[in-house]
Amino acid sequence: MPDFHSKALIAQGGGPTAVINQSLVGAVLEARKFPEISKIYGARYGVFGILKSDFLDLTESTTHNLEQVANSPGAALGSTRDKPDAAYCQKMFAVMKEHGIKYFYYIGGNDSAETCRIINNEAKSVNYELRVIHIPKTIDNDIASTDHCPGYGSAAKFVASAFAGVNLDNLALPGVYIGVVMGRHAGFLTAASILAKKFADDGPHLIYLPEKVFSTEKFAADVEAVYQKYGRCVVAVSEGVCDETGEPIVLKLQKQKECDSHGNVQLSGNTALGDLLADFVKEKTKIKRVRADTLGYLQRSFLGCVSQVDKHEAREVGEKAVQYSVWRDVDGSVAIKRAGDYAVRYELAALEQAAAKARTMPPEFIMGDNMITDSFINYAGPLVGEIGSMERLSAPAI
Amino acid sequence: MPDFHSKALIAQGGGPTAVINQSLVGAVLEARKFPEISKIYGARYGVFGILKSDFLDLTESTTHNLEQVANSPGAALGSTRDKPDAAYCQKMFAVMKEHGIKYFYYIGGNDSAETCRIINNEAKSVNYELRVIHIPKTIDNDIASTDHCPGYGSAAKFVASAFAGVNLDNLALPGVYIGVVMGRHAGFLTAASILAKKFADDGPHLIYLPEKVFSTEKFAADVEAVYQKYGRCVVAVSEGVCDETGEPIVLKLQKQKECDSHGNVQLSGNTALGDLLADFVKEKTKIKRVRADTLGYLQRSFLGCVSQVDKHEAREVGEKAVQYSVWRDVDGSVAIKRAGDYAVRYELAALEQAAAKARTMPPEFIMGDNMITDSFINYAGPLVGEIGSMERLSAPAI
Numbered sequence: 201m202p203d204f205h206s207k208a209l210i211a212q213g214g215g216p217t218a219v220i221n222q223s224l225v226g227a228v229l230e231a232r233k234f235p236e237i238s239k240i241y242g243a244r245y246g247v248f249g250i251l252k253s254d255f256l257d258l259t260e261s262t263t264h265n266l267e268q269v270a271n272s273p274g275a276a277l278g279s280t281r282d283k284p285d286a287a288y289c290q291k292m293f294a295v296m297k298e299h300g301i302k303y304f305y306y307i308g309g310n311d312s313a314e315t316c317r318i319i320n321n322e323a324k325s326v327n328y329e330l331r332v333i334h335i336p337k338t339i340d341n342d343i344a345s346t347d348h349c350p351g352y353g354s355a356a357k358f359v360a361s362a363f364a365g366v367n368l369d370n371l372a373l374p375g376v377y378i379g380v381v382m383g384r385h386a387g388f389l390t391a392a393s394i395l396a397k398k399f400a401d402d403g404p405h406l407i408y409l410p411e412k413v414f415s416t417e418k419f420a421a422d423v424e425a426v427y428q429k430y431g432r433c434v435v436a437v438s439e440g441v442c443d444e445t446g447e448p449i450v451l452k453l454q455k456q457k458e459c460d461s462h463g464n465v466q467l468s469g470n471t472a473l474g475d476l477l478a479d480f481v482k483e484k485t486k487i488k489r490v491r492a493d494t495l496g497y498l499q500r501s502f503l504g505c506v507s508q509v510d511k512h513e514a515r516e517v518g519e520k521a522v523q524y525s526v527w528r529d530v531d532g533s534v535a536i537k538r539a540g541d542y543a544v545r546y547e548l549a550a551l552e553q554a555a556a557k558a559r560t561m562p563p564e565f566i567m568g569d570n571m572i573t574d575s576f577i578n579y580a581g582p583l584v585g586e587i588g589s590m591e592r593l594s595a596p597a598i
Numbered sequence: 599m600p601d602f603h604s605k606a607l608i609a610q611g612g613g614p615t616a617v618i619n620q621s622l623v624g625a626v627l628e629a630r631k632f633p634e635i636s637k638i639y640g641a642r643y644g645v646f647g648i649l650k651s652d653f654l655d656l657t658e659s660t661t662h663n664l665e666q667v668a669n670s671p672g673a674a675l676g677s678t679r680d681k682p683d684a685a686y687c688q689k690m691f692a693v694m695k696e697h698g699i700k701y702f703y704y705i706g707g708n709d710s711a712e713t714c715r716i717i718n719n720e721a722k723s724v725n726y727e728l729r730v731i732h733i734p735k736t737i738d739n740d741i742a743s744t745d746h747c748p749g750y751g752s753a754a755k756f757v758a759s760a761f762a763g764v765n766l767d768n769l770a771l772p773g774v775y776i777g778v779v780m781g782r783h784a785g786f787l788t789a790a791s792i793l794a795k796k797f798a799d800d801g802p803h804l805i806y807l808p809e810k811v812f813s814t815e816k817f818a819a820d821v822e823a824v825y826q827k828y829g830r831c832v833v834a835v836s837e838g839v840c841d842e843t844g845e846p847i848v849l850k851l852q853k854q855k856e857c858d859s860h861g862n863v864q865l866s867g868n869t870a871l872g873d874l875l876a877d878f879v880k881e882k883t884k885i886k887r888v889r890a891d892t893l894g895y896l897q898r899s900f901l902g903c904v905s906q907v908d909k910h911e912a913r914e915v916g917e918k919a920v921q922y923s924v925w926r927d928v929d930g931s932v933a934i935k936r937a938g939d940y941a942v943r944y945e946l947a948a949l950e951q952a953a954a955k956a957r958t959m960p961p962e963f964i965m966g967d968n969m970i971t972d973s974f975i976n977y978a979g980p981l982v983g984e985i986g987s988m989e990r991l992s993a994p995a996i
Contacts, residue, residue: 216770218763241996256993268989274766276991281771299996365616365899368672372614373679377895396901472873493894497775501763503794504986505902588902591666593674595654598639598697 204300205329206236208522210258211243211250212275213282213308213315217351218358218506219514220337223307224277225270226518227335228258236526237303246280246308247315250292255299270515273501279308283315289322296330303331303525307518309338309349313533313554320531320551331525334533334554335517339500341388342558345549346535350517353510353583355382355499356392359436362495364396364590367403367434374432375489376423376481377403380474382499384440387411387561389499391572392580393436396587403434406570410440411561413569414449419477420484422570427487439473439494450476507585513544520546542582602698603727604634606920608656609641609648610673611680611706611713615749616756616904617912618735621705622675623668624916625733626656634924635701644678644706645713648690653697668913671899673705681713687720694728701729701923705916707736707747711931711952718929718949729923732931732952733915737898739786740956743947744933748915751908751981753780753897754790757834760893762794762988765801765832772830773887774821774879775801778872780897782838785809785959787897789970790978791834794985801832804968808838809959811967812847817875818882820968825885837871837892848874905983911942918944940980 208231212220224242231240242256243249256277258266269276284292296304306316316334323330336343339355359381370377381390387409394404405426408414414437426433441449453476474492481490517534524530533554539545565576606629610618622640629638640654641647654675656664667674682690694702704714714732721728734741737753757779768775779788785807792802803824806812812835824831839847851874872890879888915932922928931952937943963974 212770216767242991242993253996255996256991257996258991258993261991261993265989265992268987269991271987272766272989273763275770276766277770279770361901361903362896364901365671366895368670368674368901369614369895369899372610372673372675372677475870491895493896494892495896496891497764497767497889498760498891498893498896501767503759503762503766503988505759589666589669590901591663591670593640593654593656593659593667594663595640595656595659598651598653598655 205302206238207300208237208240208303208305209243209296209301210240210305210307211246212277212279213246213306213312214279215339215500216273216275216279217337217339217500218273218354218502219350219510220307221272221274221276222270222511222514223335223337223350223518225266226515227305227522228261228266229263230519230522232259234522234526241299242277245278246282247284247292248280248282249278250295251288253295273503283311284318286322289319293323293326293328297328302329305333305335305521307335307337309340310343310555310558313343313551316533317551317555331529332531332551333521333525334551335521336533336535336554337514339389340383340386342386342560343554344556344559345533345553347538348536348583350510350514352388353507354505355389356395356580357507357584357587358499358502358505359389359392359495360395360584360587361505363393363404363434363436364587368590370403370432370434375491376427376433376435376487378435378437378474378477378492380437380439380492380494382495383410383438385410385558385560387438390436390438391561391565391576392584394572394577395581395584396590398590399592401430404436405430405433406435407572408435408437408441408570409561409566410438410442411566413444414441415443416449416453416480420481423481424485427485437473437477449473453480507583509583509585516546524548603700604636605698606635606638606701606703607641607694607699608638608703608705609644610675610677611644611704611710612677613737613898614671614673614677615735615737615898616671616752616900617748617909618705619670619672619674620668620909620912621733621735621748621916623664624913625703625920626659626664627661628917628920630657632920632924639697640675643676644680645682645690646678646680647676648693649686651693671901681709682716684720687717690717691721691724691726695726700727703731703733703919705733705735707738708741708953708956711741711949714931715949715953729927730929730949731919731923732949733919734931734933734952735912737787738781738784740784740958741952742954742957743931743951745936746934746981748908748912750786751905752903753787754793754978755905755982755985756897756900756903757787757790757893758793758982758985759903761791761802761832761834762985766988768801768830768832773889774825774831774833774885776833776835776872776875776890778835778837778890778892780893781808781836783808783956783958785836788834788836789959789963789974790982792970792975793979793982794988796988797990799828802834803828803831804833805970806833806835806839806968807959807964808836808840809964811842812839813841814847814851814878818879821879822883825883835871835875847871851878905981907981907983914944922946
């Protein structure tokens with residue numbers, strides 16, 4: 201019979217992904233194998249649920265139920281944006297001690313890694329013996345301690361599949377298409393728009409990342425040049441693009457509009473950018489058919505768009521978290537190391553490293569101010585895996 | 599050796615779909631079996647390409663190439679929005695006669711059916727022996743002569759998968775989510791948002807169709823009532839919703855904004871509606887987390903989201919078009935008849951019937967002013983087929 205201080209607690213933080221439940225289920229199934237862990241609890245709504253003692257006993261879930269949950273997008277335990285301070289931690293510890301929690305696994309992005317770091321430091325400072333393991337997930341792929349993040353591959357597959365489709369749509373009914381992709385500071389997801397490209401004249405023809413200064417005038421000129429060449433133009437642009445002063449373009453264009461009309465129109469941030477850029481292109485280039493979409497929440501939640509590599513790795517980081525915590529009795533953040541082309545191995549990074557400044561696209565992935573490199577394609581391609589059919593008719597003209 | 603007047607011509611019109619190329623390839627492969635058809639040409643960019651004599655010889659395409667194209671979204675021949683008049687027809691006929699075209703297949707929606715009707719009448723009036731067959735496609739599902747339209751099932755699967763995903767996202771991070779779906783006059787696609795619903799409290803909780811009068815005040819009250827009940831609310835709304843005077847809500851809300859600011863802000867139609875409704879809900883209900891997406895072009899083009907039933911039927915309507923034209927020597931529009939649950943048979947409807955007023959959702963598919971019925975689910979479910987996993991944790995609370 202294990203002693204009382206032998207339970208594990210798992211929770212999810214930040215924005216859900218297509219495979220965050222794989223990590224949850226990987227950790228739960230792995231924890232259930234260990235005699236050192238007497239129970240595995242799930243806290244609902246992240247750290248917030250710990251305060252409320254809002255726990256599910258996942259020791260009792262059937263394997264089939266867990267496997268079905270693993271294949272569902274969204275965060276099955278519920279999520280939170282709360283970031284605990286020392287007082288918040290002490291309240292959590294009171295609940296956790298009461299339940300005999302020795303192992304804490306937190307699945308999330310940079311903010312959740314920071315949450316783990318804070319909890320770990322606070323636990324040490326009050327001599328609470330708690331193993332804290334951060335399990336990485338984010339569609340932004342911006343955690344500094346890992347080669348790539350579970351969640352990115354599936355979101356990247358969504359973005360690549362979306363642009364592959366709109367490229368064919370745009371080929372059939374030519375014009376300008378602008379697709380706005382998530383990612384305020386890191387351009388990894390926007391760059392993924394290139395991954396299904398097959399023919400030299402396939403879109404996206406222009407890709408704008410938050411890592412590069414964005415000029416609306418240059419943008420309109422770029423679009424016009426591509427349109428002159430191909431009679432059409434498909435553009436991927438990150439929601440986070442900024443001008444040389446660091447001001448987001450969406451705010452800048454809104455202000456211009458307001459200025460023109462002497463009004464104070466309020467538009468929600470993300471959806472507006474595509475429309476504003478489309479208006480700008482129409483105004484500057486006289487091209488008539490200009491369309492914009494904002495890919496929105498579907499990027500992280502669309503049912504059925506999962507990369508197989510991403511799915512397996514998300515499962516594995518959950519499994520490794522439990523193994524590290526029990527066998528090595530350490531704290532840290534599970535990291536993916538690229539060991540081959542393509543193969544990975546896992547290691548445990550320091551929580552400080554995972555909680556550090558968000559990673560952005562390295563210079564070798566970016567070409568000029570509106571394209572990405574083959575180096576990026578080699579990096580991201582294996583994470584996304586197979587994408588659907590995108591073929592053209594091969595037939596002679598009469 | 600067949601006589602000179604023995605060639606077939608196929609073209610695509612209107613907005614592309616995920617399976618329009620299945621119909622193209624179905625017709626091409628079927629035509630290549632018939633000794634009565636000496637060549638099968640494809641006109642690029644619909645009727646516009648006929649004017650320009652812009653033809654591909656699809657007799658020479660390999661079967662593998664055609665099968666790959668069949669599995670690709672978009673219109674592989676290119677499309678057009680042109681609607682020919684008598685003079686346009688005469689120019690087309692000059693080109694078609696020169697090439698010995700006896701059979702003409704046109705894949706498209708209501709407008710393309712009308713194009714077929716006009717071409718057929720004009721051909722008769724000048725004694726040009728031409729078989730004209732309309733092959734139906736549309737994501738709107740609004741062609742009056744058929745039980746349902748190829749293209750709808752896959753678009754409906756996209757919408758159902760999108761709402762299934764955002765429902766789980768919204769369950770993890772509760773708030774109000776508004777998703778704007780294509781369909782200016784017919785609500786079939788918006789109604790499909792319900793098809794992946796599993797648990798009683800799953801979204802979408804409210805569905806607004808263009809068939810019903812939309813009141814923004816009632817909308818805000820509906821959202822608040824659902825939010826009070828479940829602590830969250832997922833809404834599907836058609837881009838085409840109108841008030842009691844028939845004025846589109848997006849224009850109405852824009853005018854209110856303009857009125858406030860005394861300006862003349864121009865917003866592109868579709869994307870604006872979601873943002874404007876989200877702002878309206880925030881203003882009226884004081885709910886803080888309100889998000890909106892516009893599903894946009896991905897609904898008809900997303901790579902890899904194909905209903906198997908839709909795929910097969912799209913192929914079959916192409917095959918039947920060729921069979922009718924050769925064996926029966928008639929003109930018309932291929933129609934799908936529901937023969938069982940679930941099984942279909944094909945028949946040929948009059949072009950006039952396919953070109954008639956667009957179909958909208960029948961009253962038995964609509965419940966009140968913000969929900970759809972089981973009758974609709976029974977109708978649309980088989981067209982969409984299997985959708986991905988959407989499971990919740992089954993575990994006892996501590």
